[in-house]
Structure formats: C-alpha cells, structure tokens
Amino acid sequence: MNVREIPIDVAAGQRTTALLYAAHASTRRPSTLMLAHGAGAPQQHPFMVDFARGLSERGLDVVTFNFLYTEQRRKVPDRMPQLVACYRAAIDAARAAISSARERLFIGGKSMGGRAATHVAADDRALTLAGIVLLGYPLHPPGRPDQLRDAHLTNVGRPMLFVQGTRDTFGTPSELKPILASLLPLPTLHHVEGGDHSFKIAGRDAKARQSAVYGDVQDTIVEWIQQTG
Numbered sequence: 001m002n003v004r005e006i007p008i009d010v011a012a013g014q015r016t017t018a019l020l021y022a023a024h025a026s027t028r029r030p031s032t033l034m035l036a037h038g039a040g041a042p043q044q045h046p047f048m049v050d051f052a053r054g055l056s057e058r059g060l061d062v063v064t065f066n067f068l069y070t071e072q073r074r075k076v077p078d079r080m081p082q083l084v085a086c087y088r089a090a091i092d093a094a095r096a097a098i099s100s101a102r103e104r105l106f107i108g109g110k111s112m113g114g115r116a117a118t119h120v121a122a123d124d125r126a127l128t129l130a131g132i133v134l135l136g137y138p139l140h141p142p143g144r145p146d147q148l149r150d151a152h153l154t155n156v157g158r159p160m161l162f163v164q165g166t167r168d169t170f171g172t173p174s175e176l177k178p179i180l181a182s183l184l185p186l187p188t189l190h191h192v193e194g195g196d197h198s199f200k201i202a203g204r205d206a207k208a209r210q211s212a213v214y215g216d217v218q219d220t221i222v223e224w225i226q227q228t229g
Contacts, residue, residue, distance in 0.1 A: 006097050008161035010068055010089040018065035019043060019088055020098060021052040027059035031225050032101035033064040034094055036087060036113025038075045042070045047110060047198055051135070054218040059154060060225065061100045065090045066115075083116040084123060091120070091127075106225055108133030108161075111170065111197065115149060122155035131228045134219055136197045139171025139179070150179050160187035161224045165195025165218055167202075190220050 006018040033055060037043050041222070043064035067086050069078045077083070084197045094101040107117045107129055112135035121129055140147050149204070162180065164173045174190045180187045192213065194201040200215055 006063070006084075006093050008065060008087050008089050008093045016066050016068055016071040016090075017043075017087065018093060019052070021062040021064075022096075023059050023061045023100075023140065024057045025059040026224060027222070028152060029059070029104060029129065030100040031104040031227055032061040032063060032094060032098050033106045033221070033225065034065070034090060034101075034117075035135070036065065036067065036109030036116055037070065037089075037131070037178065038109070038111035038113055038136075050214060051218065052108075054214065058133050058218060058222045060110045060222060061098055062085045063094050063098070063101070064089070064142035067116075077112065080116065080119055084119050085111075087120045092123050097129065104184050104229065106133055106228075110135045110190055111138050113129045114138075118156050118160075119152060120204075121158055122152040125155070125157055129158050131161065131225070132156065133225070134160060134162045135217075136164060136168055136199070137162050137171060137176065139175055142169040145171075145175065147177075153179070153183055156183070157185075159185055159228045161190065161221065162187055163192060163199070165192040165197060165199050167174075167194060167196045170197050188222075188224060190217070192217060195211060206227075 008016045008018055037048050043066050048064050052064050057061045108114050111116050114137055117132055139176055161168040192199045
C-alpha cells in the first residue's frame with residue numbers, strides 16, 4: 001500500500017508528521033477521515049495502522065498523525081490546549097494536501113485522540129467539519145466513573161459516531177447512552193459486543209474472530225460517513 005508522508009508545522013520550530021493512506025476504492029461521496037492516536041501509542045501502533053489500512057481499502061482517504069509529545073518521544077501527553085493546537089495544524093496540512101479533505105473532512109481518533117477531536121470541534125463552531133468518529137471514547141478514567149469528560153460535548157454541534165466496547169473500562173455504551181441522548185444532533189452509538197477499550201474480545205476463539213470484529217467496525221464507520229451530511 002502506498003502511504004504518503006505529510007509534514008505538519010505546529011508552531012515555530014516544532015513539526016510533526018502525518019501519514020496519508022489513500023483510498024483504494026471509489027465511494028459515492030469522497031471523504032477524508034483524520035484519526036489521532038491514543039495517549040500511550042503513536043500513529044504507527046498496529047491498531048492505528050490496521051484501521052487506516054482497512055478504511056482506505058473501503059474507500060476513504062485516511063490521515064493519521066503524531067501529537068508533538070509522541071513525535072518528540074516524550075512519554076507524558078501534552079495538555080489538551082497543546083493537543084488541540086497540534087490537531088488544528090494537522091487539519092490545515094491535510095486540507096492543503098488532499099482534495100477530499102477540502103470537500104468532506106471527518107476527524108476523530110482512538111481514545112485520547114478522539115477526545116482531542118471533540119475539543120477541536122467544541123472550541124470552534126465555525127470550523128467546517130462533516131462529523132467526528134470516536135473509537136473508544138474515554139468518558140472517565142478506569143475505576144473513576146465520577147470523573148466524567150463530557151461537559152464540552154454539548155458544544156460540539158456536529159454529527160458524531162461513538163464506537164464503544166461493552167467491556168470498556170473507560171466507559172461502556174450504557175454509561176454513554178444517557179449523556180449522548182441530550183446532544184444535538186443526536187450521536188450514533190455503535191456497540192462492540194464483548195470488546196474492551198481497543199475492541200479486543202475475550203474467549204478461546206477470540207484470536208480467530210478479532211479480524212472480523214475490526215472489519216465490522218470499519219464497515220460501520222464507512223457506512224456512517226457515507227450517510228452523514
């Protein structure tokens with residue numbers, strides 16, 4: 001698969017890298033999906049690569065990128081304002097380089113990366129975004145359901161797809177459901193039955209079934225994007 005590197009200028013003297021996985025198939029509505037990585041892994045993590053490749057094979061232009069702390073090989077994530085600034089720079093770079101990103105751009109990410117995407121949207125209601133795709137939204141820290149990360153979601157104001165495992169210790173679909181019910185437009189919530197925070201399933205046949213689980217999630221994402229807006 002041809003993967004193209006896109007440089008991102010974040011701030012004076014600070015640069016990170018994005019990767020474009022170009023669409024391998026034609027779709028009714030050409031679109032770019034930008035996915036940011038989670039707190040503990042870079043864009044080269046197998047989960048990110050698997051989803052970028054799978055979604056590009058299904059007809060999306062997919063962009064991943066490293067937050068600055070990851071690119072600079074620091075272990076502790078930057079604070080949310082810095083994550084948002086980096087995400088905005090990645091959006092600008094994608095729109096400059098990819099025609100479908102100028103037409104229909106969806107943003108999102110895995111865990112912290114998805115949370116950062118919601119802050120990008122909530123912080124700027126004028127920013128043109130077709131929607132947001134959230135893979136394992138970190139509603140709260142594990143074991144701390146009282147520390148919700150939902151206050152800003154009412155300000156997002158765009159279509160959102162939440163993909164959540166039923167065993168996710170950062171928040172289950174049942175925990176998310178009443179929160180999402182109060183948002184406009186009403187988000188879509190897709191359950192991954194038996195899935196954890198990375199949609200991994202358990203059981204003796206889990207290894208054999210895991211690829212199909214990921215494939216179902218990727219099919220769901222593409223179908224939702226094609227039907228949105």
